[in-house]
Amino acid sequence: MREFELIREFFQREQADLLLEDKAQASVILGIGDDCALLQIPANQQLATSVDTLVADVHFPADAKPEDIAERALRTNLSDLAAMGAEPLWFTLALTLPKSSNYVSEEWLRGFSRGLFRAANKYEIVLVGGDTTSGPLSITIQVMGAVESHHAMRRDGASIGDFVCVTNSLGDGAAALAVMQNRLALNADHEHYLRERFYRPTPRLIESGLLKGIASAALDISDGLVADLNHICEASDLGAVIDVENLPLSPALLAVGDLQQARTWALSGGDDYELCFTVSPEKMPELAMLIAQEKINATVVGEIVAGVGVQCELEGEAYELTAQGYQHF
Amino acid sequence: MREFELIREFFQREQADLLLEDKAQASVILGIGDDCALLQIPANQQLATSVDTLVADVHFPADAKPEDIAERALRTNLSDLAAMGAEPLWFTLALTLPKSSNYVSEEWLRGFSRGLFRAANKYEIVLVGGDTTSGPLSITIQVMGAVESHHAMRRDGASIGDFVCVTNSLGDGAAALAVMQNRLALNADHEHYLRERFYRPTPRLIESGLLKGIASAALDISDGLVADLNHICEASDLGAVIDVENLPLSPALLAVGDLQQARTWALSGGDDYELCFTVSPEKMPELAMLIAQEKINATVVGEIVAGVGVQCELEGEAYELTAQGYQHF
Numbered sequence: 001m002r003e004f005e006l007i008r009e010f011f012q013r014e015q016a017d018l019l020l021e022d023k024a025q026a027s028v029i030l031g032i033g034d035d036c037a038l039l040q041i042p043a044n045q046q047l048a049t050s051v052d053t054l055v056a057d058v059h060f061p062a063d064a065k066p067e068d069i070a071e072r073a074l075r076t077n078l079s080d081l082a083a084m085g086a087e088p089l090w091f092t093l094a095l096t097l098p099k100s101s102n103y104v105s106e107e108w109l110r111g112f113s114r115g116l117f118r119a120a121n122k123y124e125i126v127l128v129g130g131d132t133t134s135g136p137l138s139i140t141i142q143v144m145g146a147v148e149s150h151h152a153m154r155r156d157g158a159s160i161g162d163f164v165c166v167t168n169s170l171g172d173g174a175a176a177l178a179v180m181q182n183r184l185a186l187n188a189d190h191e192h193y194l195r196e197r198f199y200r201p202t203p204r205l206i207e208s209g210l211l212k213g214i215a216s217a218a219l220d221i222s223d224g225l226v227a228d229l230n231h232i233c234e235a236s237d238l239g240a241v242i243d244v245e246n247l248p249l250s251p252a253l254l255a256v257g258d259l260q261q262a263r264t265w266a267l268s269g270g271d272d273y274e275l276c277f278t279v280s281p282e283k284m285p286e287l288a289m290l291i292a293q294e295k296i297n298a299t300v301v302g303e304i305v306a307g308v309g310v311q312c313e314l315e316g317e318a319y320e321l322t323a324q325g326y327q328h329f
Numbered sequence: 330m331r332e333f334e335l336i337r338e339f340f341q342r343e344q345a346d347l348l349l350e351d352k353a354q355a356s357v358i359l360g361i362g363d364d365c366a367l368l369q370i371p372a373n374q375q376l377a378t379s380v381d382t383l384v385a386d387v388h389f390p391a392d393a394k395p396e397d398i399a400e401r402a403l404r405t406n407l408s409d410l411a412a413m414g415a416e417p418l419w420f421t422l423a424l425t426l427p428k429s430s431n432y433v434s435e436e437w438l439r440g441f442s443r444g445l446f447r448a449a450n451k452y453e454i455v456l457v458g459g460d461t462t463s464g465p466l467s468i469t470i471q472v473m474g475a476v477e478s479h480h481a482m483r484r485d486g487a488s489i490g491d492f493v494c495v496t497n498s499l500g501d502g503a504a505a506l507a508v509m510q511n512r513l514a515l516n517a518d519h520e521h522y523l524r525e526r527f528y529r530p531t532p533r534l535i536e537s538g539l540l541k542g543i544a545s546a547a548l549d550i551s552d553g554l555v556a557d558l559n560h561i562c563e564a565s566d567l568g569a570v571i572d573v574e575n576l577p578l579s580p581a582l583l584a585v586g587d588l589q590q591a592r593t594w595a596l597s598g599g600d601d602y603e604l605c606f607t608v609s610p611e612k613m614p615e616l617a618m619l620i621a622q623e624k625i626n627a628t629v630v631g632e633i634v635a636g637v638g639v640q641c642e643l644e645g646e647a648y649e650l651t652a653q654g655y656q657h658f
Contacts, residue, residue, distance in 0.1 A: 029375055033564070034484050035412035035548050036377040038476070041370045046358055048365040049457070051471060053423045055464030083364035094382045094423075094469045128378070135384030136465040140423045142380065147367070155363050219364050235362070 011093070011113060011127060027089055028126055037128035039090055045146035048086035052077050056137035061180070066108045067115030068199040069139065074119040076222070077143040078203035079273040083220035085153040085212040086145035088125040088205070094140040096133045123203065153211065153218035153277070158236035162216050162278040164302035165287070167204050169250040170225055171262055172197040174269025190252035201273035207296050211277055214286050218277035224268035225301070226321060229276055230310050239307030242267070244314040248299040267312065267321055278304055339442040340422070340456060356418055357455055366457035368419055374475035377415035381406050385466035390509070395437045396444030397528040398468065403448040405551070406472040407532035408602040412549035414482040414541040415474035417454040417534065423469040425462045452532065482540065482547035482606070485564035491545055491607035493569055493631035494616070496533050498579040499554055500591055501526040503598025519581035530602035536625050540606055543615050547606035553597035554630070555650060558605055559639050568636030571596070573643040577628040596641065596650055607633055 011032065029038035041047055054073050056062035074091065081088050093116070097109075120127060125143065176198035178184035179191050186194070204220070211218065217236060221228045225242065233240050247266045256262050279287050290296045312319040340361065358367035370376055383402050385391035403420065410417050422445070426438075449456060454472065505527035507513035508520050515523070533549070540547065546565060550557045554571065562569050576595040585591050608616050619625045641648040 030481070030483060035409040036379040036415060036474075036481075038413070038481050039376040039378065040478075041376060047368040047370060047376065047473075049368065049421065049473075050365040051421045051423050051458055051460050051469075053425055053460050053462045053464075053469065055425055055462050058462060058464050080364040084367070086365060092378065092380045092471060094380050094471075096382055096384055096467060129380055131380050131382050131469075133382045133384050133387060133467075135382075135387050135467060138425060138462075138464060138467065140380075140382065140460075140469040142421060142423075142471050144376075144378075145365070149369075152359070152365075152367050154359060 011130065028128055031126070031128045032130065037090070037092075039128060039144070042146050044149055046149050046152070047144060048081060048084045048147050048152065049142060049144045050077060050080035051140060051142040052080070053138055053140040062137060066111035067118070070112045070115035071119045072199045072201065073139045073141050074116055074125075074143075075201050075203055076273055077141045078119075078123050078125065078205065079201065079220040079222070081143055081145040082204045082208040083153065083218055083275060084145070084147060085151060085208050085218070086147040087209075088123050088143060088145045090126050090128040090144045091120070092128060092142045093130040094133070095130065096135040096138045098137055099134045123205065151212055153208070153215050154235070155217050155219055155232050156235035158217040158232050158238055158278040158304045159280060160238060160304055160306055162280050162304040163284060163300045164229060164240055164242065164276065164278055164304060165298045165300050166221070166225065166248065166276050167207050167274045168297050169248040169253065169266075170221065170272050170274060171247075171253045171266035171269050172250050173201070173271025173273070174265035175253055175256065175262075177271065184256065186252060186255055190255050193250070193252045198271065201271075203273065204275045207275060207298070210290055210296055211275070214279055214283045214290075215277035216280055216283075218275055221272045221274050221276050222270055224270040225276060226267050226310050226312070227270070229302075232276070232278065233304075233308070233310060236304070239305045240302055240310045241305055242302040242310060242312045244312050244319045246299060246301045248301075264321065339438045340459065357457055360455070360457045361459065366419070366421075368457065368473070371475050373478055375478050375481070376473060377410060377413045377476050377481065378471060378473045379406060379409035380469060380471040381409070382467055382469040391466060393528075395440035396447070399441045399444035400448045401528045401530070402468045402470050403445055403454075404530050404532055405602055406470045407448075407452050407454065407534065408530065408549040408551070410472055410474040411533045411537040412482065412547055412604060413474070413476060414480060414537050414547070415476040416538075417452050417472060417474045419455050419457040419473045420449070421457060421471045422459040423462070424459065425464040425467045427466055428463045452534065480541055482537070482544050483564070484546055484548055484561050487546040487561050487565035487567055487607040487633045488609060489567060489633055489635055491609050491633040492613060492629045493558060493571065493605065493607055493633060494627045494629050495550070495554065495577065495605050496536050496603045497626050498577040498582065498595075499550065499601050499603060500576075500582045500595035500598050501579055502530070502600025502602070503594035504582055504585065504591075506600065513585065515581060515584055519584050522579070522581045527600065530600075532602065533604045536604060536627070539619055539625055540604070543608055543612045543619075544606035545609055545612075547604055550601045550603050550605050551599055553599040554605060555596050555639050555641070556599070558631075561605070561607065562633075562637070562639060565633070568634045569631055569639045570634055571631040571639060571641045573641050573648045575628060575630045577630070593650065
């Protein structure tokens, strides 16, 4: 199949079918099919954009289901918009596909397209352009969103005494990998839960909208809490202490039956796509209210302190982390 | 070298050193180093964006000089902004590098970075984000620019009777490939000229700025004149005739000594990154004035007609094209 037909068949037509009747659609002056997409940013808003590449057998098993690969690729990118407090608008897809292969076929593309638009539809983000090339399987997605001027959640806003919080639970991403690589076996419900967390992580867009006036700094946890919190520390020129006993762990993670392993995954496993954010003591009542109203699931896991780097403590004693965060290289 | 150090070493610091003191720099609220870049579109302008992937040994020889690979990657992307009439503002870079290889090293990255920022500096476009992953060598660049609302040059504006024009000369890209693959030998000056045309194509941004009020439709020629003009025809629901004898050929291409081969390259070779645009008879005097003043180098090569598809004619007789445009698949 030739490039133009391929793009038309699986992406352009599919996108047209969706016809999102919301502001994302209205803001697309010109979508797929010209030299550039032409896009209208809402008035008084800034463009927030982030790009990520997923390579077969590096970021996902090459024989994973194409629906799953696509959903994960778009959802993890949306997580970067959530981390910034931006609302999703548009994305581009650069897809490199092997010319001949026993796992990438028309059927594969159909599945990929199905997963991609399922996630795109759910989070109301519109495909506005892309590129299809032949080569080893990899997927590059760039998401674009909008955030009110001066309201973005950045990494450099933390202050001494701010509380360090995370949404939901940590460590599930690493545990899911262990299950998929047959290093861990749990009951079917727990394994299903972990697989879903891995392939369909929830970008914390609702939480992010609520936290915008509350958090002093924020990011999403892709490399592990310690590594990512360290980015807030570096950007804010401060240090942090994590209280390991307070790490929120899912029932599946607790079912592993090895608390030290679970905590290591929560601290340094990565692939969680939860938000890590800091809140000043003055703003804590507002966060507590959101938690009490069950509008947000968040836990205080530490504090911003003077100094450099992230220290872990268990019941007040120094806690040695046995592994580091995920490194691509 | 770990991912964060690598990015910092070769890209973030380099970008900071440039300190472009123009609107591109002023419009970057937050560049590399947070979850998203935060960008401010100029008032009353729309965002124009385009993404392209270059894969080693598909789009360039894996052992090509890293400076050349980088310059070509950014310049060909800028050509898409030119095709739209948009002014360059920002770009992202998703770079996939082999973990161990005999051609990608720290030295390679240094060269890549040098070429990238040479082009970025020349065309005043700012690197605002990216991703570095390990895998087979490939480069995805997404350029972003701005164009006044309703002033973009689209593909769907051609009318019957419009003249079809191209900037500068065609066929050099394909001839350059023939030289690099040892299928063609010319004198040193011509070969040097062709190599430069291949690795450092000039995005026609100046021409594009001048043509915005004049052209009824436009695009850049990446797949070959016939294939690309056909995109204008399809979008405008019309056909076109190309007068083969009017194709502008460079002295290097004429030196090939085989006019039919030269014309085939000009019609279907691709990789030229010149503009193809249409102009109504009423607007031709304005174009003629720009040509006479040497503000733009352009040639009329055909006409938009009723019907479907692109026909070639030589001195009024049907002309059979011997090869098709470049296809990735």
